[in-house]
Amino acid sequence: MKIVNIEVGGVRRVGLLDGECVVDVLAVHEAQPLLPTALLPALGSTVTVIQHWDALRPLFEQAIERSRTNPAGRIRTADARMVAPMVPSTILCSGSNYLSHNQEKANADTSGKEPEFFVKTGDCVVGSGEPIVLDRVLTSKLDGEVELAVVIGKPGRHIPVDRALDHVFGYTIVNDVTARDRQVRRRPDGSYWYELGRGKFFDTAAPLGPCIATRDDIPDPQNIMVRSWVNGDLRQISSTSQMIWTVAQLVHFFSINVTLRPGMVIITGTPSGTAWSCDEELGGKWAGTDGMVRATGYLKDGDRIVCEVEGIGRLENPVVEHAA
Known part of the structure; x- marks a missing residue:
């Protein structure tokens, strides 16, 4: 799995690379709840994602799969504002x-x-x-x-x-x-x-x-x-x-x-x-x-x-x- 950071409205968000697209995990969740409330703060930075990786990994895999059928949170890499991961x-x-x-x-x-x-x-x-x-x-x-x-x-x-x-x-x-x-x-x-x-x-x-x-x-x-x-x-x-x-x-x-x-x-x-x-x-x-x-x-x-x-x-x- 490849983790990136994108900037949305001036705020860093954690994303995942999937082919030529970036999956904005929070946007996928907002379109259809995916993450338990207790894990939402872990999306605050890549470091907190790493700290909660065992719990987040299967949910991130689901986010990628969901984005392939529901375009919410799926952005072409060329259109994403990429920053350091x-x-x-x-x-x-x-x-x-x-x-x-x-x-x-x-x-x-x-x-x-x-x-x-x-x-x-x-x-x-x-x-x-x-x-x-x-x-x-x-x-x-x-x-x-x-x-x-x-x-x-x-x-x-x-x-x-x-x-x-x-x-x-x-x-x-x-x-x-x-x-x-x-x-x-x-x-x-x-x-x-x-x-x-x-x-x-x-x-x-x-x-x-x-x-x-x-x-x-x-x-x-x-x-x-x-x-x-x-x-x-x-x-x-x-x-x-x-x-x-x-x-x-x-x-x-x-x-x-x-x-x-x-x-x-x-x-x-x-x-x-x-x-x-x-x-x-x-x-x-x-x-x-x-x-x-x-x-x-x-x-x-x-x-x-x-x-x-x-x-x-x-x-x-x-x-x-x-x-x-």
């Missing part, structure tokens, strides 16, 4: 999780040895179709990274690897937008160090969507393709089988630091093909394969970046320069 409180981020990406960049001391741990929040989130803001006061080297994102469904701390996927609700896509000239700093001796705060955390730094695919839609998260394009040029292509740390290992890793809670998101790293790989000034080394087109520069005003994860869909965002 959730705004997580916390996005736990794993860097340097593909060997191919490590080969194309200046690495930190921990690269390839343990996940590079940084955090984004819901303040960075925008949905598919919304602009990524290029703020020249912040950066002149804005880059994008396609990443499989893991949506937590069940709370836990110190979660064993062999039970980690039991805590996963589903998966979405996050574009880990990065200000490279804030992230990567060069010492006088020619070596590099990272500043992941300003390089990773800023407005529109986490486009997320277009939907959340529930875990049963993606039975093996280590066997799906990820790709990105800029203005139609293939920039990144890889399989999640190339991750250094699996989804289960990352869930375990982050749960050592914090209690994972429903609605938290973990992003799992990006493969080679970033614009950084073509920036020798910041230690980049091009390592593209499989028809990838080498970047000629960083993201600029008017560009369009598309991130695709197999089984989930495409997250598409224009780049718009902010006038200070």
Whole structure:
């Protein structure tokens, strides 16, 4: 099942993808009562849906079936006002999780040895179709990274690897937008160090969507393709089988630091093909394969970046320069 958010009258509502249509669950219920009164508040956000999923799932399946015969609540996707399918409180981020990406960049001391741990929040989130803001006061080297994102469904701390996927609700896509000239700093001796705060955390730094695919839609998260394009040029292509740390290992890793809670998101790293790989000034080394087109520069005003994860869909965002 694929969960989306739509905007109706300025209010976010939970919807479900069904082919080329979105099913507005509340509208289906209003046309013909479906949900028990006690469960109606759970439709208030995707996070509360996740918290009540065991009870809601069969009712959501009924809503989809009902919408196929009674059009109330059924909207063509092209006509729906789609927004990010959730705004997580916390996005736990794993860097340097593909060997191919490590080969194309200046690495930190921990690269390839343990996940590079940084955090984004819901303040960075925008949905598919919304602009990524290029703020020249912040950066002149804005880059994008396609990443499989893991949506937590069940709370836990110190979660064993062999039970980690039991805590996963589903998966979405996050574009880990990065200000490279804030992230990567060069010492006088020619070596590099990272500043992941300003390089990773800023407005529109986490486009997320277009939907959340529930875990049963993606039975093996280590066997799906990820790709990105800029203005139609293939920039990144890889399989999640190339991750250094699996989804289960990352869930375990982050749960050592914090209690994972429903609605938290973990992003799992990006493969080679970033614009950084073509920036020798910041230690980049091009390592593209499989028809990838080498970047000629960083993201600029008017560009369009598309991130695709197999089984989930495409997250598409224009780049718009902010006038200070």
